[in-house]
Amino acid sequence: MKRGAVRKEKTAHRIVLERKMVTHHDVMTWNLDYCVGCQLGANVCPLDAITHVDGKLENGRMVVRQGVDIDPEKCVLCGMCAVMCPANAIEISVNGKPTNPVQEYETFPTLIESNEFNAEAFDWSRRDFVIDNCPTNVISYDEAAETLVVEDEHCIRCRQCEVASDGAFQVEQPWEGTVTLRRELCVAGCLACADICPTRALHINAAGELVLADYYCIKCGACMQICPIQAETEEYEVTFESQGHTHTRVHERITNAAVLPIWVERWRVKHTPVESSSWLDALMRIASDKAGQVEIDRKRALKRRDLLKALKGGHVLMDNE
Amino acid sequence: MPEDEKKKSTEHQFEEEEPRIGVYACHCGSNIASVLPPAEVAKYAESLPGVVVANDHHYMCSEPGQRMIQEDIKKHNLNRVVVSACTVAMHEPTFRSCISDVGLNPFMFEMANIREHDSWVHSHEKEAALLKAKELTAAAVAKVSYARPLDMFKVPVTKRALIIGGGIAGISAALDLADMKIETYLVEKTPSIGGRMAQLDKTFPTMDCSICIEAPKMVDVGKNPYIHLLTYAEVRKVDGYIGNFKVEVEQKPRYVDADSCTGCGLCVDVCPITVPNEFEDGMGPRKAIYVPMAQSVPVTHTIDMNACIKCYKCVEACGDLSAIDFAQEPEIIELDVGAIIVATGYDTWDPTPLEEYGFGEYENMLTMMEIERLHCAGGPTIGEFIRPSDGKIPASLALIQCVGSRDKRYHEYCSGFCCMYTIKNALLLKWLYPEMDITIFYIDLRTPGKTYEEFYERAREAGIHFIKGRPAEVLEDPVTKNLIVHAENVTLGTHVALEVEMVGLATAAIPSAGAADLGRVLTVANDGYGWFLESHPKLKPLDTPTEGIYLAGSAQGPKDIPQCVSQGSGAAGRASRVLMADEWEIDPIVAYIWPDRCLNAKGGKCTICYDVCPYGAVINKPGSGEPSQIIPAKCHGCGTCVAECPANAITQHHFTDGQVIAQIHSLLADNPEGKVLAFTCRWCSGMGADNAGTAHFEYPANTRIIMVMCAGRVDPDFVMEAFRLGAGAVLVSGCHPQDCHYISGRQYAGDRMERVAKQLTRLGISPERFRVESVSATEGAKWARIMQEMSGTLAELTIAKIKEENAQAHPKLARRLNRLKQVPGVAPVLRLSEEMRLQGIAGGGA
Structure with a gap:
């Protein structure tokens, strides 16, 4: 095998891509236990190195998790997928240091997201409940500091803690958009999306029915991937301006949104400023056309954020058991 | 070309004057005369039809010998000449220019080889040798009777050159051509010229910095107004012929x-x-x-x-x-050039398949090119020689030679320069890190070159260890990542298990990726390993069999830098012979299609001639109603299409069906059942027969040779006609298929003769009476053995049995061969042969 070629090691729990030159050594790790097979990574990949691996359903329940596979001959370890990954499943290190090349070279932005804990506003009697309630188990009690701490790099910003702590946790999600569940369109008895949903936004209630609590949704879209009723797409040409050039790309868009039982639409992402056509291209691949336009017209984007903030109180929050 | 075409088309209708032939038998000192009396050959020749004068001389090739021929031509108004002496390879050019000096066309000449094919191999059968000499001479007379004057083709020359490959060989060639003010295109597939030499740290044995001495030449190429540099580009298509190539280059x-x-x-x-x-x-x-x-x-x-x-x-x-x-976007650039130099260099073999060394698995196992980059100041570590596993300078190093070369599993050949660069790397590292313990494992150390052996001595004196023995296995210590080399020390007969911190493998040099594809584009053959095949390994090492295409550097086989540079200059010199000329002469022994006989002229959809031509010399428009045409300048004259043509619509100048059949008739006029008739190509097999002569490998004298340019020219009807005439046995012999001088002629001959063999068996001819063989130019012993075997076959079968078989096959053969009379130029031969038979002027005139 040629030196410097990407080597791939795949186990049930992880895919590791490693590239060893003498003066350059990079490693990319996909944690398949975190990966929900949402396709965001595959969609942004500029070299089509990532493919979706279907999960397996039995009697409407997921028995084999869906996920991804990577072609080591195409992957150049650029890190775009790692920026986008909503489940924080991807890590990259160069020469032993965790980093991300596209962010380091300001080709991709850093998504603006956070989870802040205000200890004073917290009802400490709910401590253990809040810790156990976290779907990704990233909240723990720091004995020394006598406070709750969040493993920030693994927090997926689902806002379960925010609701459970009655606002003592304040979560800022990077993605804005809509999620729609139309149970009447579901395949009878299918509950698969609740099995893959990383946030319990989609869950099964006491009556055994599928329920959507859209406040927790992080707009990853894994549910759309596992849904037996698949989205159909068509190709269309996208033209956008960046760095003084007009770019034309071929993208795909969904043509059968009306018949999809579950439909996630992303239309805005909060991020640090960046000037890069690959970012715009990626954004327009994974968000609606509107998102691209919004991105280009910042003014309009800000207006939308204000609007969203105004709407925020309007959601009906579900009770947590 | 239309004018040439026209000339040729009228030529075959031209009715020549009555043959007036002069025959000259040579003594060659005692080389011929000690076995057979040349004077008797001459005397016999005088009786042959068309022969006006016959004479003999001690040395026909000497000045007085040649003068004798020239004077006779003037005195007797001769229009054809036959010399019975030695091989065509030796003196055909001599006598051609001898007769053309006095105004005779050089193609009105034939040689009978009574030395290599006769006196040198039949010294114990003097009577039979004399008979053979007479018959060979008679066959040459028969052939020359139907000879026609031919003129060399003259083609214009485009005074531009194309060089493929921008390594040091291509660079040297480009700079030399530019010095001659010849416009040169240098096409390189990578983004920069420089090639392998640019990757090297130092060069042996002078330890010059490689890139420091090459970079100025690269810059010269870049700014030379006569050189057009096309980097990141590849040659996709080549059409045309010497002096007139049309090339398509893809600019990526x-x-x-x-x-x-x-x-x-x-x-x-x-x-x-x-x-x-x-x-x-x-x-x-x-x-x-x-x-x-x-x-x-x-x-x-x-x-x-x-x-x-x-x-x-x-x-x-x-x-x-x-x-x-x-x-x-990719762009196709069209170039017109007069000559092409192929300098595509080599790649290094990836030793991953050699599992016992664990390359690709063990981090500290490197190829020698990696070692080279690692200690090169321009390399990734800026010259710091570190182990990939931990970045530390290794305290010990083993270098293993002949990895994948001199290895029957991978590449049998010796890559040539590895011994020297291994020693060079060892010495360099010893100078950089005097404490480093360096061991070289070798099979043989090959240091033939100016001051190369002294360089090796220096390495020994510097304290580098040499162990004779090829390591059987290398294992890795999983903790330290050190490598343990297991080998047999052949000198001491002991087992060596040497733990070192790093290992370098001197891997085989292999033809560069794409060489095979380029070979097809250029219609230049690659040898069994994929290296480009030279026209002649000794005398034409820079030429390819395709005229106007030359080789330089490692494209032809692994070479070190000085060899590449000399070859680059040499190829530039070879190319400039063409490029400096205003027009170039091409041998006229080409194929010609009679338009009215071609099936396509009658609306047919035949593509056979087009399919078998390895040079793309046929213009073929099946179904158009237009006859196929041969572009003389692209035709190399193998004659494969001539033999393949189902309508007998193609002939080859100087080797017409009439001429070959005249030879067959002449040689089989007398006692055909007792003879072995051999058709050989002029290259490997013909030279192989010559080689048997030079080495004096004796074989029976009842053997007769007819030489054509390629085994591909041997028409099934030639073989059939020989059997119709009663031949005892027939041999068709060519080069080994991969060595064929016409790329695929021998292959087609083999396929065709397989069918002939089946037909003959059906006709009741014993299979051992017809053989197809491959004999290379060095296989004289094999030639003699085949001749002995076939001659032995005749004795085993007995003349009576052969006659019986022949009588049985004769009616069917005769019916089948009736069509021969339709082939232009054959009917008069058959007529004359019949007359001669009736008059009893047959063959050796018993």
Whole structure:
């Protein structure tokens, strides 16, 4: 095998891509236990190195998790997928240091997201409940500091803690958009999306029915991937301006949104400023056309954020058991 | 070409004057005369039809011998000449120019080889040898009777050259041609010229810095007004012939405009994508936008679209220069050139398949090119020689030679330069790190070159260990990542288990990727290993069998730098012979299609001649109603199409069906059942028969040879006609198929003769009476053995049995061969032969 070629090691729990030159050594790790097979990574990949691996359903329940596979001959370890990954499943290190090349070279932005804990506003009697309630188990009690701490790099910003702590946790999600569940369109008895949903936004209630609590949704879209009723797409040409050039790309868009039982639409992402056509291209691949336009017209984007903030109180929050 | 075409088409209708032939038998000192009396050969020749004068001389090739011929031509008004002496390879040119000096066309000449094919191999059968000499001479007389004057073709020459490959050989050739003010295109497939030499640290045995001595030459190429550099480009199509090649070169898109790019490198700084640099053999990184090395010529950057994520950061960085152009597409550039030099170099073999050494698994197992880059000051570590596993300088190092070369499993040949570069790397490292313990494992040390052996001595004196023995296995210590080399020390007969911190493998040099494809594009053959095949290993090492295409450097086989440079200059010299001329002469022994006989002229859809031609010399328009045509300048004159043509519509000048059949009739006029008739090509097999003569390998004298240019010319009807005439046995012998001088002629001959063999068996001819063989130019012993075997076959079968078989097959053969009379030029031969038979002037005139 040629030196410097990407080597791939795949186990049930992880895919590791490693590239060893003498003066350059990079490693990319996909944690398949975190990966929900949402396709965001595959969609942004500029070299089509990532493919979706279907999960397996039995009697409407997921028995084999869906996920991804990577072609080591195409992957150049650029890190775009790692920026986008909503489940924080991807890590990259160069020469032993965790980093991300596209962010380091300001080709991709850093998504603006956070989870802040205000200890004073917290009802400490709910401590253990809040810790156990976290779907990704990233909240723990720091004995020394006598406070709750969040493993920030693994927090997926689902806002379960925010609701459970009655606002003592304040979560800022990077993605804005809509999620729609139309149970009447579901395949009878299918509950698969609740099995893959990383946030319990989609869950099964006491009556055994599928329920959507859209406040927790992080707009990853894994549910759309596992849904037996698949989205159909068509190709269309996208033209956008960046760095003084007009770019034309071929993208795909969904043509059968009306018949999809579950439909996630992303239309805005909060991020640090960046000037890069690959970012715009990626954004327009994974968000609606509107998102691209919004991105280009910042003014309009800000207006939308204000609007969203105004709407925020309007959601009906579900009770947590 | 239309004029030449016209001339040829009228030529075959030309009715020549009555033959007036002069025959000259040579004594060759005692080489011939000690076995058979040449005077008797001459005396016999006088009785043959058309012969006006016959004479003999001690040395026909000597000045008085030649003068004798010239005087006779004038005195007797001769229009044809036969010399019975030695091989055509030796003196055909001599006598051709001898007769053309006095105004005779040089193609009105034949040689009968009564030395290599007769006196030298039949010294114990003097009577039979004399008979054979007479018959060979008679056959030459028969052939020359139907000879026609031929003129060399003259083609115009485009005074431009194409060089494929921008390594040191291609660079040397380009600079030499430019010095001669010949416009030269240098096509290189990577983004920069420089080749392998640019990757090396130092050069043996002088320890010059490799890139330091090559870079000035690269720069010279870049700015020479006579050299057009086409880098990141590949030759896709070559048409035409010597002096007139039409070439299509694909310029791959670099996505950077060469005129605007200044090579400043700002784009590289902002590019987020890192991939391994091919130039560093993957030892260090490059960006998706890159130049392979600091000294690249041209400095124009290139975007690797397999890695680019199209973030346009480079466009931003380039700013007002606006050199980056994502809209670039592949472009086909058409070139007209008169000569082509192939200098595509070599690749190093990837030793991964050699599992016992664990390359690719063990981190500290490197190839020698990786070692080279690792201690090169321009390399990824800036010259610091570190172990890949931990970045420390190794305290000990083993270098293993002949990895994948001299190994029957992979490459049988010796790569030639590995001994020297292994010693060089060892010595360099010893100088850099005197404490380093360096051991070289070798099979044999081959240091033939000026001051090369002394260089090896220096290495020994410097304290480098040499162990004779090829390591059987290398194992890795999983903790320390040290490697344990297991070998047999052949000198001491002991087992060696040497633990070292790093190992280097001197891997085989292999033909560069794409050499086989390029061979097909150029219609130049590659040898069994894939190296380009030279026209003659000793006398034409820089020529290919295709005229106008030359070889330089490692494209032809592994070579070190001085050899590559000399070959580059040599190939430039060979090419300049053509390029300096206003027009170039091409041998007229080409094929010709009678338009009215071609099936396509009658609306047929025949493509046979087109399919079998390895040179693309046939213009074939099946179904158009137009006859096929041969472009004489592209035809190499193998005659394969002539033999394959189902309508007998093709002939070959100087080897017409009439001429060959005249030879067959002449040689089989007398006692055909007792003879072995051999058709050989003029190259390997003909030379093989000559070689048997030179080595004096005796074989029976009842054997007769008819030489054509290629076994591919041997028409099934020739074989059939021989059996119709009662031949005892027939042999068709060519080169070994992979060595065929006409690429595929021998292959087609083999396929065709397989069918003939089946037909003959059906006709009741014993299969051992017809053989197809391959004899190379060095296989004289094999030739003699085949001749002995076939002669033995006749004795075993007995003349009576052969006659019986022949009588049985004769009616069917005769019916089948009736069609021969329709072939232009054959009917008069058959008529004359019949007359001679009736008059009793047959063959050797018993």
